[in-house]
Amino acid sequence: MIKSIRPLLRGSTYSGMLFAYCGAVASLPLLPFALLPLLAWRSAPEAVQTVLVLLVWAALIGVVGLVRITRRALIASARRLLSVPLPDPVAARRPARSGADRWRTPLWLLLHVALGWTAALVSGVLFLAGLALPGGWLGAGAGLSLFGWSARVEGGWQSWVVALGCLLLAAVVCAVVTNALRWLAPRLLGPSSAERLALAAERELHLAERNRLAHELHDSIGHTLTATTIQAAVAGEVLSADPVAARAALRSIEESARAALEDLDYVLGVLREEKAETAPTRTLADLPELLDRLRHAGAVVEPDLSGELAQVQGTLSRAAYRILQEGLTNALRHGAAGPIVVRVAASEDGLELGVVNRTGAAASASASAGEGPGPGRAAFPTSGHGLPGLAERVRLLHGEFDAGPDGPQHWRLAVRLPVRWSA
Structure with a gap:
């Protein structure tokens, strides 16, 4: 009742x-x-x-x-x-x-x-x-x-x-x-059914944007933390013997942290649905600065640049920078002592990107020969999202992606992006 x-x-x-x-x-x-x-x-x-x-x-x-x-x-x-x-x-x-x-x-x-x-x-x-x-x-x-x-x-x-x-x-x-x-x-x-489809499409776009921001945050913050950790180790080792090199490493840490904070502020503003500042744009024009930060971390970088890189603009240039940044971050985290070869070749047919570094197996050989792993080259924890994220980014640009061993002592990342997809 x-x-x-x-x-x-x-x-x-x-x-x-x-x-x-x-x-x-x-x-x-x-x-x-x-x-x-x-x-x-x-x-x-x-x-x-x-x-x-x-x-x-x-x-x-x-x-x-x-x-x-x-x-x-x-x-x-x-x-x-x-x-x-x-x-x-x-x-x-x-x-x-x-x-x-x-x-x-x-x-x-x-x-x-x-x-x-x-x-x-x-x-x-x-x-x-x-x-x-x-x-x-x-x-x-x-x-x-x-x-x-x-x-x-x-x-x-x-x-x-x-x-x-x-x-x-x-x-x-x-x-x-x-x-x-x-x-x-x-x-x-x-x-209605049509409105439900439109709402589903909007949700899909929203999720895609959040995934893109997650990739940007992973690439930027992950690279910065890796580089600053190694740079801090370098600065600590040479602080007494070479104060100039130590100051250069600390200055590089400051610049890296400032760039990462800009990326973090932008991503957090978007995630909070606030009116964020203009998205920080890192393009191939910023590649020399990225390579300098790696050198301050004690890495030996051998760039191989060819073609008219200045003509690579927009989405293609931004994506190429993030791909190289993630590849270099992986080389710092997991690679052994030795040079890191960075290849960028722009042509009318496409843009080719490559990062080659010595693997952990080579590190054992170097250590047994008395070379040591190099400053700051300790093992880093990994989330496992780096290479899958790179593969997804390349797939969205209709490019070709390949990563794996290159001989017994090297690891190779190779990407080819069609120029027609630049914006």
Whole structure:
């Protein structure tokens, strides 16, 4: 019994009833316009006039439902008063709506108004009856007459029972109408199939952007932490013997950290959906600075640059920089002592990138020969996202990616990017 009347005890039932009443009240300003046709057809029978007014009134309500702002207002009010989770209509890249989708809002508005008037009349009559009938409790009797229908209850306790039943029935009407509107809202105010596709596309773009930012953050911060760790080790080793080299290493650490902070501020601003500053752009023009930071870390870098690199612009140049940065970071983390060969070749057919370094197997040979692994070349932990991230970046640019051993003592990263994909 308690479970059956539980909806009558919820505040959402009565806030939903208020929503239904608002639909009825909002349609009243259109009623005078619906009465205008009667001025030209006064001789029509009363039943015909009533039907005509109702049809014109419904048509005006449907026209209001075609206005775009009406749908937004209905969705907002339904979320608040009906407690129905409804997403906002798609604002950007709005798909072309079919005829059925276009008429969903007018249909909802008509049903909203119809249910609102039905609920207002029925619950209003029942509520008034519940207040009027107990007037006969002293034995005088009480009655109610409406539209030619009348009911009379002789006083005493019977009038109280009937009054309580009327009030309870009015509450039931509230619950039924609210549940009907709550059931209809997702079907008529919720996203259509075309809008759901658009929302899915927006979510996909949002996830793609977050993945791109994750790659940028991994490449930038990962490289900076690797380089600064090695540079700090170099500075500590040569601080007494070569203060000039130590100062150069510390200066390189400062520059690397400043560049990484710029990237971090940009990524965090985007992730927080704030208005971030302009994205830091690292291109092939910044490659000499990147190689200098590696030299300050104690690495021997042998660049092999050919072609018109200045003509490589936009997306291709930015992607090439990040690819080389990740390749050099891996060489610092996992490579052995020895030169790191960096190859960049630009031609009309494409852009070729390569990083070759000695592997850990070569490190063992160097150590046994007394060369040592070199300053700062201790093992680094790895997340395992570097090479897969590079492969995905290259795939998105329709390029070719290859990474693996190059002979018994070297590791080779080779990438080829088509020039036609530069922006």
